[in-house]
Amino acid sequence: MDLHLDRITLVYPDGTSTLTAVDDVSLTVPAGTTTALLGPSGSGKSSLLAVAAGLTPPTSGRVRLGDEVALTPTTSVAEATRWRRDHLGVVFQAPRLLDSLTALEQLELHAHLRGRRPATVRRRALELLDAVGVADRAHHRPAQLSGGQRQRVAIARALVGDPAVLLVDEPTSALDHDRGVRVVELITSLARETGAATLLVSHDASTLDPVDATARLADGLLESPARPQRTEAPGGRCVSAPAG
């Protein structure tokens, strides 16, 4: 299902005045594609991501999944938690793995959070760890993994529940250019395989070759509507004009 951000505005209280971090942004991310959200630091990228993740309610606007309205300014904390639990995969700027869990357990935790036995996702978890290239580190804890390996475990963790929506915040900020490109490639191809509508935030355009479309934020405003990165998406599908 496609992810729709409809006229999202987010205003933070800022001392006595307010700060408009996201200003009337509308964006559609088709299922199975990756849209990169570009913009300088402080332009509101993380804020928009936080709204899409239900981590903070929008001041106005709404988030839809297909025809289903998921988040509005009045969405409760419990509803937002349910949205994340049932539909979302999130990759944070830092890997944010739990120190006491092995790579495999980081993924199994996903099932436990949802009241299922961890073993029920073991096969899928191992598949994903294999897909991100850390299958041989499945039983190691974060302290025994390199920075890049941790980032890839975090990506696998976000995908273990086969989420409809994948939100990724600056996945390349801690990586060198080549590794950055490879991580973006990995996310893009996994999104395509799993059908997740993926919104990927970055301030580094040079690593974004593999994505399907880009959008650019400046001071909370969408500078240019999402436009295709390449004219042809893999498989010949044109992503700039979502097929009706």
Add this chain to the structure above:
Amino acid sequence: MFVALRDLRHARGRFALMTAVIVLVTFLVTFLASLTAGLARESTSAVTDLPADHLAFAMPGPDDAPAFTASQVTADQWRRWRGVPGVDAAEPLGVATTRAGSAAGTASVTAFGVPAGSRLLPAGSPDLTTGGVLLSPAAATELDAAPGDTVTVGGTALEVVGTTDVEASFAHTPVVWTTVADWQAVGARGTGSDDDPVATVVALTTSDDGAARGDAAVGTTTVTTAQARSAVASYAGENTSLTTMQGFLVAISALVVGAFFSVWTISRSADVAVLKALGATTRYLLRDALGQAAVVLTVGVGFGTLLTAVGGRLLPATVPVLVDTTTTVLPAAGLVLLGLAGAAVSVARITRIDPHAALAAH
């Protein structure tokens, strides 16, 4: 407890330290409880083990609390108690702590004066007649006296008629039994003529609420034998101070547990934010954290209690510890519950952790 158990293993140094503290606090609390019970037993076992359910005190002032040292009942009073409906048996009981002597030496004892053939004597005791004295085992040991020997009790020479099977102790002294007639010389304190013997209390065996009915008519204050412990001076003082100490220790341990889980929860608040951002409900996280606290508490309190149970057996008999369910399991349960309450207050901050923080760069 997917994360909680793995955290326990991962941060095992920190949790081992905390568990050790709980072990020691639990040991202190349960050992103190055992000591309190042991001391109470040394102060009052002769009273609480009496085969009677109530004791009637006659105090000098109308508002005086019952006290063995001040109470004095007349022959008339104990006879009147016998006639109260619902009272099956009423016997005079003299209680006086005094000096006893034998060829081997002297000892502090408490003389219990009872009528000849009284049911108040420990079960299986030999007959007690005028001029005879019955010794509890500790008294026999201290006086090195055997049946047939002569001992003096408060200056009166009496012949040892035997030794009881069970220990009986009053105000940390072993008990010896004499007839209430012989006891007059020890405990009558000079009032009343020889024809009008007195005792300290009337020991009552009642059915229905006979005990409540007699007081007004006879002019006495009646309490149960359990309540009568407070009338023993040594018990009243010790018990309050030792129980207060236990209360403080339990409160301190709740605070320590609370403080530990406070610091622990703060140190993992970034993880909690991530877990929330990944879709964990607050309930899930609270259950996880409280489960973890319960594991730490149960293990710590369990070992601490075990330490008391084992330690109590290894100690020499002169240390009056009494290890039983009320002095171990009961305070242990209190420690676990209060500790959990302390932990609950600390981990409650989980509800306030904002998952938005997970997005912040680190």
